[in-house]
Amino acid sequence: MSSAIFRRGMRLFLPTTISTFIVLLTICLGIEDFPGYRDLPGFIEARPKHLQSILEQFTDWASFVTLELMNPWSWRVFDYRYDSHLWTIPIEFRASMILFLVIIGLARTRTTMRFTLAAASFVYCMWFQKWEVALFISGICMAEMQQIQLERGVLLIRQAWLATFVWSTVIICGMFLLSFPIRHSAETPGFMVLSIITSHYWNWHTYGAILVVWSASNCSFLQKPFNTPFAGYIGKISYAMYLVHGPVLHSLGYGVISTIWEHWGPEHHQLGLVTSFVLIAPIVFWVADIFWRTVDDPSMRIAKYLYLKLTAYKL
Incomplete structure (x- = not known):
């Protein structure tokens, strides 16, 4: 548990810092935005402002990373302008810390009592509309239910x-x-x-x-579908895919779908969406695989290395 708590922040925030830094570079190079994306139908996600100098842009990015992305103290959801999908990351970190606290607090209680108290915590969180914390605690409840079945052999x-x-x-x-x-x-x-x-x-x-x-x-x-080699591979790159799919869509996906709609016309709206998905999905997989190998997996190894170096115990 000590290792999990120590490594959690690095596990979540090292890859996100690097992914948003890449977005910063694309902004400075002028390749992050597709011209006219604001005219596309539907909800338009928050995007970073294009500032006058590289220093201003870097300062804005650094402010975003330190004051919004890595801010566990505010329950307010920011606009996450360097990648709007990252709104879940501070929530996941905060809920993880609460989960670890609940696990430690209930560790020495009996199984049935542990399940009862965890279930009560779930109800408490839902009552106050903290659904994200409730979801994490529901994992304890399901694990304890399985443990009760194993203990009783039923x-x-x-x-x-x-x-x-x-x-x-x-x-x-x-x-x-x-x-x-x-x-x-x-x-x-x-x-x-x-x-x-x-x-x-x-x-x-x-x-x-x-x-x-x-x-x-x-x-x-x-x-069965989750025990296949492909599912295992998707599980490995899932976090990387979550981090890169937004930037890929913003820099390439919007341009592809806009071009298709322009040539095929509005009467082929759905077909344009499907075609764009078929074209962009392999690119997202490819970029996610690269990001996993070069950023995500090394981040996990760095966190593990630091824990081993800074503690007297081995994992």
Whole structure:
């Protein structure tokens, strides 16, 4: 646990610092923006301002990294102008620290009591709309439920075929909740009743994510797609892909889709989206693989190396 806490900040913030620094370089070189991207339909993500000098741009980037990206003290979500997708990173760091605190605090309690207190913590977080912390704590609850089953030697469902059917139904329900729309839920077929209970989509997404993970962790049939070599590879590069997909879309993706729409016309809007995805997705995979090998994986090794050097214990 000491190692996990020590390395967590470096694990999250070293790669993000480098990825946003690359965005800074593309801005200085004038290749970050596609001209006319603001005229594209739909939601336009926050973008960094193009300042007059390299020094001003660097100062703005440094301010973003230190005061926004690495700021664990504010629960406010900033615009994250150097990569709008990075709004989740401070949340993940903060929730991780709370998770470690809960694990340490409950470590010496009995299994059933540990589950009860963790479940109570989940309800407490949801009551105050801290869904991100609730999601992390839900992982404790699911792990403790499995531990209780192992200690008592019982299964929730003994028949294999029935277990597959039940957990498949659960994961479908979870994916349905994860599809709860961000806007206009009260007018969206299939979600009108749920919107009466609450229209806050994060609540439904939280419950949906829990159902998906819970069902997959209890059903060997549902685990098969995640036990393949390709799934393992995707897991390795997943963080790198998360960090690079935004800059790739901003510098290349917007230009590709705009060019396709310009030549094919608005009547082929959906076909243009699909074609752009087919063209850009392999590039995102390729860039993510490079970033994982050159930045993400070395960052993990650096964090581990520092922990070993600064402590008297070996991992």
